[in-house]
Amino acid sequence: MEKRIINPWKWQDARNYVQAVEVNDVKGTLYVSGQTAIDENGVSSDADMRSQLIHTIENLEKVIQEAHYELKNIVRLNIYTTESASLFENFDVLQNWILKNEIKQSSTVLEVKKLFETLKVELEATVVK
Known part of the structure; x- marks a missing residue:
């Protein structure tokens, strides 16, 4: 698998994402459903944003x-x-995790009116190999 990062500018570097990612010779693609702060028993967290993140x-x-x-x-x-x-x-929680794992991803942040039950944040990913 080959990844090529496309960044016509430098300002996004401080925000830990890239403008585009081209991927060639992929052996597999994993589309991960939105993950949230739900425990192994299916109980939604009612904790603060940091804990949920x-x-x-x-x-x-x-x-x-x-x-x-x-x-x-x-x-x-x-x-x-x-x-x-x-x-x-x-x-900083998200940015430190991205840096630690050497992730170079395209991203979108959207504020939504409501997530499931008491949840405040949801992460949806596409991963390749």
Whole structure:
């Protein structure tokens, strides 16, 4: 698999995403449903944004690893939140995770009116190998 990053500018580097990712010679593509802060018993978290974001990342990692894909090969990460201001106050959690795992992904952040039950953030990913 070959990945090529397309960034006509430099400003997005500080925000830990890229403008586009071209992927060639892919052996597999994993489309991960939106992951949230739901525990192993299916109970939704009612914790604060930071806690939910950490739990959501852990759940995303679990699905990707269970499928035998690598986090560094996430090429698309969509972020849905009910509280944009709170998400950006805690964005260091996401940025540190992206840097630690050497992820270079295209991303979209969308504020939505409601997520399931008490959830505040949802991460949806596309991963290749």
